[in-house]
Amino acid sequence: MRIRYLLLHAYGMGGTIRTVFNQASAMAAAGHDVEIVSVVRRRTKPQFPLDPRVRISTLVDQRDGYGPDSLFRRIRRKLRGRVVPSDEFAARYFTERVERATIDAVASLDGGILVTTRPALNIIGARFAPRHVVHVAQEHMNLATHKPDTRQQIIKYYPRCDAVVVLTNTDREEYRKVLPGTRIERIPNATPLAGRKPCDPDSKIVIAAGRLYKQKGFDLLIPAFAQVVAAHPDWRLRIFGTGPRQQRLQEQIDELGLTEHVKLMGRSDTFDEELAKSSMFVLSSRFEGLPMVMIEAMAHALPVVSFDCPTGPADVITHEKDGLLVPPRDIDALAQAMIRAIEDPDLRKRLGAAARETVRAYTPEVVMPQWESLFADLLATKGATAPVR
Incomplete structure (x- = not known):
């Protein structure tokens, strides 16, 4: 399978980034063709380990600064017509240049599986991914956490996704209530158990x-x-x-x-x-x-x-x-x-x-087969094709 993960900032820190790196590495180790697409880049090297078979590409390189359009971010957030909701937690990243680059990248995909990883990217994927691309939206936060405009666009656009994947059973039930008829799956984040040294019970x-x-x-x-x-x-x-x-x-x-x-x-x-x-x-x-x-x-x-x-x-x-x-x-x-x-x-x-x-x-041994099974089922259901290695 050909799998692209779309991350806001693959070179940053945070649980979502670490989780996606773990997923991508496990999928590459299983023989799949995997790429991480970073919307922005503000550091030279990733902060988390990544299987060398996973490719990383960047849409907007900001290591030399955020560009002149960043001066107008506050103004643009107030303008109507933007795709990313103004109250999305990462809205400040989506200058006009960044938003346009993301939309263009998604719209130009030629097949395979697109996995988006936060509401802004999920909404862009839902609105602009070609119909022959399998689009899976990951939700790393519970529905009630999202602010009103973001929640409204989730309800409007997530039904266009082929599947929405949440982390907990509680999340699954909440999203099913507001997205009837949408495929909502629960797949938890994975973390390796092997090599973890037990804690020191005598430590203070x-x-x-x-x-x-x-x-x-x-x-x-x-x-x-x-x-x-x-x-x-x-x-x-x-x-x-x-x-x-x-x-x-x-x-x-x-x-x-x-x-x-x-x-x-x-x-x-x-x-x-x-x-x-x-x-x-x-x-x-x-x-x-x-x-x-x-x-x-x-x-x-x-x-x-x-x-x-x-x-x-x-x-x-x-x-x-x-x-x-x-x-x-x-x-x-x-x-x-x-x-x-x-x-x-x-x-x-x-x-x-x-x-x-x-x-x-x-553990990855338990969680990753769930992802493979979901991807395979979506590809078969949609009648899409993807290169297999």
Whole structure:
């Protein structure tokens, strides 16, 4: 099969990029002809490993700057007639030049399978992909998370896709309600289990990770950990990630007197090793799709304490079996769950061991055949043809 993945920024960081790289690598390893098309490029090298058989191409190279039209992005966002909804989370990337290049690239496809990976790209694919191209739209966020204009265009245009693939059963039911008659499939993200070193159960390190955005809720985690420190001053929290809220979070750490207890670690090239050095993972997100970093932590037999936010955590974790779920945004409950796990080493070990078993359902060996089966069925159903290697 000939498969093209369309990513906004294949050279950036983030769970969607990492997930697509994993998918593309697995498909290439299975013998398929795979390409990743990056809408924009702002770095020289990809940030995640990729099978060398996967080709990467770029539509708009922005390594020397975003171009003169970027000066008018705010004005253009207010204009009617744009394809990308103005309230799509990545709308700022879609200058007139970028949007036009994306539309032209999609419209010129000559066959095979197109996999788009966020609402802006899904909508462009639905509107402009040739009819003989099999178009699969990936949704990495739950429907309720999208803002009104984006949600309206999802409802209008997603029915044109050959399939919409979501990450959780909850998502599947929500999308089916608003897209009756559209093929909605649930295929989770995959993460390898082999080679993951088990965590250190005697460590006094709690770990969290994600982009330093409001979504990830680190502003809720930090005061929760202040309660942990009051009860267990020898424990430490390490937050990995970069983003625009770094200074604000550091100020919060300083104001709470947690400078010696909470560290913003930035990005790490050895994150797997950092997970293995820890004894607990905490997810403090306000909302999620399917949190890959949480699944990776579980693969290291790390017990997880998480907000039961929409969606993701409860689709993976069974409370008290392989993790602890607390009400969304409840800082006190998050603190008490961490303290409970700290004070009960046997609980941590039991939850961690069960977590490692749970994530066996998310390994490439389980997930990738689901993608191959879907692609093959869509090709057969549509009567399309694609080169096979």
